Amino acid sequence: MKTLDVMIVGVGGQGSLLASKLLGKIMAEEGFEVKVSEVHGMSQRGGSVVTYVRCGERVYSPIIDKGEADFIVSFEKLEAARYVSCLKVGGTVVTNSQQIDPMPVITGAAVYPTDILDKLQTKGVKIDAIDALSLALEAGSSKAVNLVLMGRLSNYFDIPTEKWMAAIEATVAPKFVEMNKKAFALGRDCR
Amino acid sequence: MKKMMLGNEAVARGLYEAGVTVVSAYPGTPSTEITEYAAKYNDIYCEWAPNEKVATEVAFGASLAGARSACAMKHVGLNVAADPLFTLSYTGVNGGMVICVADDPGMHSSQNEQDSRHYAIAAKIPMLEPADAKEAKDFAKLAYELSEKYDTPVLLRMCTRIAHAQCAVELCDREARENKPYEKNPAKFIMSPANAIRRHPFVEERLKALAEYAETAEVNFVDEGKENAMGIITSGTSYQYVKEVFGDRYPVLKLGMVNPLPTEKIKSFAAGVKRVVVVEELDPVIENACKALGISADGKNILPITGEFSQRIIAKAFGMSDKDFVTLDEPVPVRPPVMCAGCPHRGLFYSLSKHKITVLGDIGCYTLGSAAPLSAIDSVLCMGASVSGVHGFSKAMGGKWDGKTVAVIGDSTFMHSGMTGLCNIAYNGSNATVIIVDNSITGMTGHQQNPTTGYNIKGDPATKIDLEALCHALGIERVRVCDPYNLEETEKAIMEELAVDAPSVIISRRPCALLKYVKHKAPVTVDKEACKSCKKCMKIGCPAVVQRDGKAAIDTTLCTGCGVCVQLCPFGAMKGED
Numbered sequence A: 001m002k003t004l005d006v007m008i009v010g011v012g013g014q015g016s017l018l019a020s021k022l023l024g025k026i027m028a029e030e031g032f033e034v035k036v037s038e039v040h041g042m043s044q045r046g047g048s049v050v051t052y053v054r055c056g057e058r059v060y061s062p063i064i065d066k067g068e069a070d071f072i073v074s075f076e077k078l079e080a081a082r083y084v085s086c087l088k089v090g091g092t093v094v095t096n097s098q099q100i101d102p103m104p105v106i107t108g109a110a111v112y113p114t115d116i117l118d119k120l121q122t123k124g125v126k127i128d129a130i131d132a133l134s135l136a137l138e139a140g141s142s143k144a145v146n147l148v149l150m151g152r153l154s155n156y157f158d159i160p161t162e163k164w165m166a167a168i169e170a171t172v173a174p175k176f177v178e179m180n181k182k183a184f185a186l187g188r189d190c191r
Numbered sequence B: 001m002k003k004m005m006l007g008n009e010a011v012a013r014g015l016y017e018a019g020v021t022v023v024s025a026y027p028g029t030p031s032t033e034i035t036e037y038a039a040k041y042n043d044i045y046c047e048w049a050p051n052e053k054v055a056t057e058v059a060f061g062a063s064l065a066g067a068r069s070a071c072a073m074k075h076v077g078l079n080v081a082a083d084p085l086f087t088l089s090y091t092g093v094n095g096g097m098v099i100c101v102a103d104d105p106g107m108h109s110s111q112n113e114q115d116s117r118h119y120a121i122a123a124k125i126p127m128l129e130p131a132d133a134k135e136a137k138d139f140a141k142l143a144y145e146l147s148e149k150y151d152t153p154v155l156l157r158m159c160t161r162i163a164h165a166q167c168a169v170e171l172c173d174r175e176a177r178e179n180k181p182y183e184k185n186p187a188k189f190i191m192s193p194a195n196a197i198r199r200h201p202f203v204e205e206r207l208k209a210l211a212e213y214a215e216t217a218e219v220n221f222v223d224e225g226k227e228n229a230m231g232i233i234t235s236g237t238s239y240q241y242v243k244e245v246f247g248d249r250y251p252v253l254k255l256g257m258v259n260p261l262p263t264e265k266i267k268s269f270a271a272g273v274k275r276v277v278v279v280e281e282l283d284p285v286i287e288n289a290c291k292a293l294g295i296s297a298d299g300k301n302i303l304p305i306t307g308e309f310s311q312r313i314i315a316k317a318f319g320m321s322d323k324d325f326v327t328l329d330e331p332v333p334v335r336p337p338v339m340c341a342g343c344p345h346r347g348l349f350y351s352l353s354k355h356k357i358t359v360l361g362d363i364g365c366y367t368l369g370s371a372a373p374l375s376a377i378d379s380v381l382c383m384g385a386s387v388s389g390v391h392g393f394s395k396a397m398g399g400k401w402d403g404k405t406v407a408v409i410g411d412s413t414f415m416h417s418g419m420t421g422l423c424n425i426a427y428n429g430s431n432a433t434v435i436i437v438d439n440s441i442t443g444m445t446g447h448q449q450n451p452t453t454g455y456n457i458k459g460d461p462a463t464k465i466d467l468e469a470l471c472h473a474l475g476i477e478r479v480r481v482c483d484p485y486n487l488e489e490t491e492k493a494i495m496e497e498l499a500v501d502a503p504s505v506i507i508s509r510r511p512c513a514l515l516k517y518v519k520h521k522a523p524v525t526v527d528k529e530a531c532k533s534c535k536k537c538m539k540i541g542c543p544a545v546v547q548r549d550g551k552a553a554i555d556t557t558l559c560t561g562c563g564v565c566v567q568l569c570p571f572g573a574m575k576g577e578d
């Protein structure tokens, strides 16, 4: 059986926990043993956050380390750069093209690197970047960036749309189901 | 049926299946969700206690009454609960009692990295340590069997990577259980010296019996390996990293019970391998035990004593090389946690930093007031230390420093352990000023109710402790309230109270901007023409206030319209909704 290691990274408050829960659920239904590891607490206050989704026949470690991830799903460009060392050689970064300045950049203590994604691409990293914020707003809320990106990621797996939609229904609160499904579809279908 | 569960959710499920009826806890990452999930079972009475000592004593009372009970806390919470813990070891239990404690190697959300296994050893209480969510549930149930069989409270040690990792867990039914009968038993439950003298030998005998149990306990098992050049002794999350790296190459002794240790089992395991390595996060507890048995084990000589492990750290310790990876060639700016846009703590800390006040801080979201650009805090030690500390600080400074020092403490933290310090200020007379930042919730740990919010863990209305009345009752005459969204009012309150030669309390009151019932205003707008790029608005460190093309700009996805930045603009370039 194959293994699949996905890291979901972003800024605290962007909804990475929901994304990892959804992915974990889908992969468990595909017959994988799944471990999902999250960080709660302090870093959720606008800090850098990371969750790990590991799938395989037998999964031991709940975390992903240097050079191991098949995919990094990044909710913000700088976070893709921060964790890219965890990507396998030949792995793919699915990322939101949005820039969110961290506090050291806001205060002028640090600079936000330019052309991050191009620089990563020249290093051989496969970059799949979309404007997830605009698509999320189109779906109805800036909070749906997570589902837009999960939609985008879903293109890499051979899992029918209906299964994803059913998993979304089972994972999110009823009143947000339609909005999240729309966000997922926008991410899945965008070109 | 199987369900994907967080380790903490699995502990809660274990409590449910074991027939637990009373759970009391104080929140603390990474332990909080144990109680939050337990509260979803209607068969379990759950509560947020004001602190961990109270929670532990509530669980004791429930056990005394014959129920199966639990309390939960983070590692530093066990320091607060250490007093009941050590003597609970002597009394033992009536109904089974489990103390869930969650360590935080790597300090994802903690002020230190203490290893709670030392408490189990020092208090002579058995400790179980699961390695994933499945074991978390099973061990929680086993803990009750041991508790009742050996007449002891049992510690269940979690850590961040177990507490906050999900895996599939098999669900079972709840055990039907009546309270054990309650009978008055002074010799067992009144720990006066005369009785305690007689209980201590019992504790020592119990430890021996538990050590014997550990030898054959299923939770201490050997994974056979293909080669015996090395054998690894490990437990908890370290086991997972070891297996990730070595698979079934070397034999592994996995300890589910970390106190007392199965010494015979360890000896015979060691005898069957050429080299023994102990892989354990934090302190060399198992390693030292091996050495005491005369086994020359490797451990902290090759593995770090600080921080958490990973498969990579283990692999490197055994001389294996890194996998290939790429990095960006330039520095990636750090992204530390920040006060949220609209956080009521911001206006208060801006006012304190503007007047260069020395601030003895405390633990909560408001600890973020220490970060640049506010940089408004001088010390943070442990919960409650701001209030007690400011008293000591002003006593030491005598009159020389007067008028420049305050304590800042949150509503939940004040109820946890700030009250006693305030009582000391009144009683032993310093003119300290204590600022209670009352955001009507326990924010940092993810919005738990507390005695000042008026709601209980289920969200039902509860007695609301009146902070003003409480401070008065603790002997403070000068108690006033300010709105931290109003900078002028806040500064006035601070400067006036600092000028007075008497102890005082300022309650800086505004609900957390993330609370569902808090209505946000329209985002602030910036008149680009009027903005003179003076960057005054950047001094509050709000993530919603950014610079674009040299002018102030607002991130409308974050701005809550709190209007603090508007008050800072000398040119009237920023406008908020009235």
Ligand SMILES: Cc1ncc(C[n+]2csc(CCOP(=O)(O)OP(=O)(O)O)c2C)c(N)n1
Pocket: B026, B027, B028, B029, B074, B076, B077, B080, B111, B363, B364, B365, B366, B383, B409, B410, B411, B412, B413, B414, B437, B439, B441, B442, B443, B444, B445
């Ligand atoms: C002894 C101890 N118990 C628990 C914690 C975890 N903890 C850190 S801050 C905090 C609560 C903070 O709430 P509050 O004082 O209301 O401030 P807020 O975060 O809402 O600003 C808790 C429970 C801790 N650090 N130490």
